[in-house]
Amino acid sequence: MNKYSVFSLVRNAMSYHENWQKAWRSPDPKKEYDVVIVGGGAHGLATAYYLAKECGITNVAILEKGWLGGGNTGRNTTIVRSNYLWDESSAIYEHAMKLWENLSQDLNYNVMFSQRGLLHLAHNVHDMQEIGRRGHAIHLNGIDSEFLTPEQVKEIEPTINLDCRYPVLGALLQRRGGSARHDAVAWGYARAADDMGVDIIQNCEVTGFDIQDGVVKGVETSRGHIGAKKVGVVTAGHSSVMANMAGFRMPLESFPLQAMVSEPLKPVINTVIMSGAVHVYLSQSDKGELVVGAGSDNFVSYSQRGSFDMMDHIVGPLKELFPFTSRLRMMRQWGGIVDVTVDRSPIITKTPVENMFFNCGWGTGGFKATPGSGNVFAHSIANGELHPIAAPFTMNRFNTGALIDEGAAAAVAH
């Protein structure tokens, strides 16, 4: 792999940028792999990368039915933070945060990780109690968070309207929170994994599993049978569909979640802003577009569209909080299918089928966890036992009752 650097940029400029090496190969599938990863989103790609890098398993294929990052990875509003309530969540999201902080160097790929700070607005007494409780819990876990007064919020975001219909009473700030470039995360992991020998196979849909005596032996795909000693399924909104193919059910429901972007503006929004109570979350991309996220529909759908009224629901609060947006034109709107659990925490788990592992249930908020999720999932697959950080997230918790209830910290889609 040619290293990306300022020197390679100059060298390639000399030849009019016509001789850049391909970022990854597109090989035909082999007969068998040590590990097959189903789903070429960022979580699947990160899993393959850490399998090769940290677990020494390079005979790995990623099978993606469409194109890399074409699922929720390329559709999300890219909010990154680690300020969740429970210890189990702190452990996994902070593990991810630490990996984010060095990811561009690690992958030799600029993922445009920007720790511009993240504001969680409080609009009523309950909100104030929630950020109080969560802020202190986060402190106890050694994760940064600060309480802000409305005046301090105004200093950071001068365009905000504090005296809106549901006035801003305070905020929780995580300075290390921010955002990253979603496509770059997928492409960076893909390029680095490919370099270590991982086969990335796009346009290859898994249509069934080859299961013998309760042990997975391979996958059936649109490009034929592919043998596998172990299978890791990382298909987000389609996880139930995959589980149904393998003969079991998941504690999941799949809902459309929408977002939209505005026409580009000069820099005006400095941080990432989230509000659970009035329900809107936004940031400004490096291109200048405001990236605004909506809520999820409340009925199961695989339509990748979302309901009109959900768009309506965020435009109101957006205009209330930032009156300057009232004449802003929205350029694009889209939906992704998110896999939601009742406790709003992910599932990293073994399954009733031996050697088959699932990583799913990240729902409306898994982008931020990408490096951590891929990392602990890789170790779990390699060892055949869940990594200690992953262990609480086993699917079994829905039978034992040991739920990790992040409803308050995660009920707003982000």
Add this chain to the structure above:
Amino acid sequence: MLVIKCPFCGERDQTEFTCHGEAHIARPENPDELTDEQWGDYIFFRQNIKGYQYERWSHDHGCGRWFNALRNSVTDQFVDTYKIGEEKPAIPSDEGK
């Protein structure tokens, strides 16, 4: 915007309704005797079908009553709605792709 037919009120706007997930899941009659495994399955595990699925809905901002629906989760098209206790309609033969 979807138009949904309440079996009691007729066609109304989607925003008047709430979906309550998979229908026809019978509450076990012997909860005391169930294992954690069985109880968890009943409470949390769902088919989450890509295609035709039977669902419970309520007409919250209307008559307030609950009913069932058969809907295609890929196209979002409602095949039919029916009252609780009525026989469920058959799944159309195109297999809902």
